[in-house]
Every structure is written in structure tokens, then in C-alpha cells.
Amino acid sequence: MKRIGLICGGFSSEYHISVKSAQTIQKNFPDHLTCILIEISRENWQDRLQLEENIAAAIIYTHGDPGENGRIQAYLDMLQIPYINSGVLASALSFDKWYCNQFLKGFGFEVAQSKLFHFGDQIDAASLTKELGLPLFVKPSDSGSSFGISKVKSVDGVQIAFESAFKEGRTVVVESFLDGIEVTCGVFRSTSGLVALPLTEIVSETEFFDYAAKYDGKSKEITPARVAQQIAEDVQDQAKKIYELLGLRAIARIDFMLVQNKPFVIEVNTTPGFSPASIVPQMLGVAGMRIQDFWKEIIKVELNM
Numbered sequence: 001m002k003r004i005g006l007i008c009g010g011f012s013s014e015y016h017i018s019v020k021s022a023q024t025i026q027k028n029f030p031d032h033l034t035c036i037l038i039e040i041s042r043e044n045w046q047d048r049l050q051l052e053e054n055i056a057a058a059i060i061y062t063h064g065d066p067g068e069n070g071r072i073q074a075y076l077d078m079l080q081i082p083y084i085n086s087g088v089l090a091s092a093l094s095f096d097k098w099y100c101n102q103f104l105k106g107f108g109f110e111v112a113q114s115k116l117f118h119f120g121d122q123i124d125a126a127s128l129t130k131e132l133g134l135p136l137f138v139k140p141s142d143s144g145s146s147f148g149i150s151k152v153k154s155v156d157g158v159q160i161a162f163e164s165a166f167k168e169g170r171t172v173v174v175e176s177f178l179d180g181i182e183v184t185c186g187v188f189r190s191t192s193g194l195v196a197l198p199l200t201e202i203v204s205e206t207e208f209f210d211y212a213a214k215y216d217g218k219s220k221e222i223t224p225a226r227v228a229q230q231i232a233e234d235v236q237d238q239a240k241k242i243y244e245l246l247g248l249r250a251i252a253r254i255d256f257m258l259v260q261n262k263p264f265v266i267e268v269n270t271t272p273g274f275s276p277a278s279i280v281p282q283m284l285g286v287a288g289m290r291i292q293d294f295w296k297e298i299i300k301v302e303l304n305m
Contacts, residue, residue, distance in 0.1 A: 001032065001033055001034045002033050002034070002056040002057075002305060003033070003035075003036050003054060003056055004029075004033050004034065004035050004055060004057050004058065004059060004299070004305075005036050005038045005051060005055035005057070005058045005059070006025060006026055006035050006036065006058075006059045006061060007022075007038045007040060007049070007058055007059065007060045007061065007067060007072060008021065008022035008037065008038070008039055008040070008061045008062055009040045009041055009062060010040060010041075010063065010064055010065060010066060010067055011041070011042045011062075011064065011065040011066055012062070012063060012065050012143065012168075013146075013147040013168065014063040014064055014146065014147075015041070017063055017273060017275060018061060018062050018064075020275035020276075021061050021063070021271075021273055021275050021278065022037060022039075022061045022274075023037075023275075024276060024278075025059070025061065025274055025291075025295060028290075028291040028292040028295060029292070029295060030292060030295060030296040030299060031292075033299070033305065036055060038051075038058075040062070049075060051079070051081065055081065056082075056305070057082045057083060057084070057303050057305065058072075058076055058081055058082070058083040058084075059084050059085070060072050060076075060083055060271070061274070062271065063271055063273065064143060065143070067085070067091075067271065068091060068095050068269075068270055068271045069091055069095040069096075069142075070086075070087070070088040070089070070090075070091030070092040070095070073085060073086075073088045073091055074088045082303060084249060084250045084299060084302040084303055085249060085250055085270065085271070086246075086247065086248045086252070086270045087247065087249070089247070090247040090248055090249070090270070093246060094246055094268040094270050095142070095270070096141055096142050096171070097139060097140075097141045097142075097173050097267050098114060098171065099141075100246075100267070100268055101114065101267070102114075103246075104242060104245070104265055107245060109238065109242065109265050110262060110263065110264045110265065111264060111265050112137075112176045112178050112257075112264060112266075113132055113175065113176040114132075114173050114174060114176070115128065115131070115132065115173070115174045116141060116171060116172070116173055116174075117162070117172045117173075117174065118170065118172075119166055119170045123158065123162055125155045125156075125158035125159060126155055128158060128174060129152075129155050129158065132174060132176040133177065134152070134153060134155075135151050135152055135177045136151075136174055136175060136176055136177055137149065137150070137151055137152070137174070137177065138150045138152055138158070138161035138162060138165050138172060138173075138174050139172065139173050139175065140165045140166075140168035140169030140171070140172060140173075141169060141171040141172055141173040142169040143168040147167075147168050148164050148165045148166075148167055148169070150164055150165065151177075151207040178257040178259050178264050178266075180257045180259035180260070180264070181201060181225075181227065181257070181258040182201070182202040182204075182255065182256070182258075183200065183201050183202070183225045183227065183235060183255075183256050183257075183258060183263075184199065184202065184253055184254065184255045184279060185199050185200075185236055185239035185253065185254050185256070186251060186252070186253045186272065186279070186283045187239050187240055187248070187252050187253075187254065188250060188251045188252070188294075188298060189249065189250075189298075189301050189302070190301060191300065194240045196236035196237075196239050197283035197284065197286075197287055198223055198224040198225075198232075198283055199223070199224055199225035199227065199232050199235055199236065200221050200222065200223040200225060200279050200282060200283055201221070201223075201224075201225035201226055202219055202220075202221055202222075202279075203219060203220040203221075203222065204219040204220075205219060205220075221282060223279075223282050223285075223286045224286060227258065227261075228261075231258065231261050231263075234263060235256055235258075235263050238254075238256070238263055239254040239256075242254050242265070242268060246268065248268075248270060249302055250270075250298050250302055251272060251280060251294075252268060253268075253272035253279065253280060254268050254269070255267050255269070
């Protein structure tokens with residue numbers, strides 16, 4: 001049997017979520033292949049990525065650095081080891097929240113008003129809140145983590161939010177508040193073309209869909225989303241167009257906010273969570289697709305195995 005290396009862990013605050021995602025994938029791996037778990041950390045990544053396991057191909061499932069941003073992909077490209085994931089450019093672009101949304105804005109997709117800050121920049125909280133309004137969101141732009149995101153309701157909260165965000169990344173994006181219904185759409189390429197999975201509606205018990213909401217059960221994830229069929233189809237169509245425009249591969253999840261039924265892109269996830277609590281497995285269940293069959297289809301399309 002061919003051996004597939006499943007790379008997980010990584011350098012971000014969601015290390016353990018990545019491992020859980022990988023364990024779910026390994027448990028549901030296609031029977032005709034052998035899945036080798038390769039768990040990396042900042043301390044051991046060079047040793048673990050020597051890839052002495054003699055793998056035929058790889059699946060990269062680190063949430064954040066160094067896989068979701070394309071760094072492992074670049075390494076595998078140089079070693080001439082194929083992988084199912086989006087390539088270096090697509091991964092790096094979609095990973096950065098500000099640059100990705102500005103790119104999509106240039107092609108006509110609706111996004112929130114935003115400003116980008118680099119570490120060391122002066123922050124004028126009064127001017128920022130006057131320009132973007134309150135509440136607003138402060139997020140690490142170059143981090144794949146759910147950590148470091150704050151919903152700011154007052155001028156006094158801006159500085160603390162920046163300090164939290166800069167603990168996770170070197171650039172920070174500040175976005176205007178979008179008041180609406182949050183939905184997300186999984187997209188993958190099958191042998192018959194692009195597939196948009198049923199939408200999931202996210203109803204968070206916290207201020208927004210943060211780490212606690214995602215992983216500690218502090219949210220309701222309703223699949224299919226409670227929106228009109230035409231709106232759902234519009235979101236699915238936009239998700240597929242974004243997938244193609246960015247040149248994505250395998251599974252991606254695109255998050256939207258519906259503001260008066262108009263979809264605004266929040267962010268693009270090229271390595272969406274795949275633990276038992278994650279959204280994509282829920283979407284697959286509603287679509288009537290077994291997880292094992294899903295990965296069998298993706299591996300067939302992306303690796304011809």
C-alpha cells in the first residue's frame with residue numbers, strides 16, 4: 001500500500017486542535033492507503049520533516065504556521081513530494097486575512113471596511129473608532145489561529161485588543177462590524193467538478209465565533225443554515241468562485257456574514273477544522289457523505305491515487 005504522510009501540529013496556538021483534526025482523518029482514511037501521522041512542533045519540525053517514512057504523498061493539516069500559510073508546501077515542492085493541499089501562493093494569500101479580503105474586494109466581492117497595522121505602528125484609537133465605528137474587530141492578520149481576536153466596544157478597549165492580537169502575529173487588521181447572520185460554506189473538488197456543501201449557520205453564545213465558541217461548545221452550528229434557498233445558493237456560488245479564483249485545492253471553508261441577505265466575505269480557511277466538533281464533518285453528514293468516502297474522493301482527484 002502507498003503511504004501518505006499526514007502532517008499535523010505546527011507552531012500556532014491551535015496545535016492540539018490540529019492533532020485532533022488529523023486523528024479524525026486518520027481514523028477515516030481510505031482503506032487502500034496507509035496513513036502515517038507526522039506530528040511537528042517548533043522544536044522538532046526539521047527532524048520530523050526529513051520524511052524518512054518514505055511517503056508517496058502528503059496531507060498537511062496544521063492550523064496556522066507553518067502549513068496553512070504555505071511554508072510546508074514550499075518545502076515539499078523542493079523535495080518533489082506531492083500533496084493534496086492548496087499550493088504556496090494560494091495558501092499564503094488566503095492565510096492573511098487583510099490581503100486576502102483586499103484581493104477578493106478587487107474582484108467585486110463584498111468585505112468589511114478595514115485597516116492594516118504592523119507591529120510598532122502608532123495606534124490612534126479615537127481616530128480609528130471614528131473611521132470604522134463601534135463595535136469593531138481587531139484580529140491578527142497573519143495568523144491562522146482563533147486566538148487574539150477581540151470585539152471592541154469602546155475607545156478604551158482598542159489598545160488592549162491590539163496587544164492581544166500582536167501576541168499572535170506581526171500584522172493586525174481592524175474591521176468594521178458587520179451586523180447579520182454568520183454562515184460558512186465548505187467547497188471541494190470532486191471527480192464531477194466543484195462541490196459546495198450545505199451551509200452552516202453559526203449562532204455564538206460568546207460575542208463572536210472565537211476559540212471558545214468553536215471548540216468549547218459555546219455556539220450552535222445549524223446545518224443546513226436557516227436561510228432562504230436562493231440566498232443559500234448565492235453563498236454557495238460565491239464560495240465556489242472564490243475557491244477557483246484563489247486556486248484552492250482539497251477542502252476549503254469560506255466564512256460569510258449575511259447583511260440584509262447580502263454575503264460579505266469574512267475569511268477563507270484552507271485547512272478547516274476536522275475534529276469531531278468541527279463544522280465540515282457536520283456538513284458532510286447533512287450531505288449524506290461518509291468521511292472516509294470524502295477523503296477517498298479528494299485523494300483520487302488531487303493525487304490520482
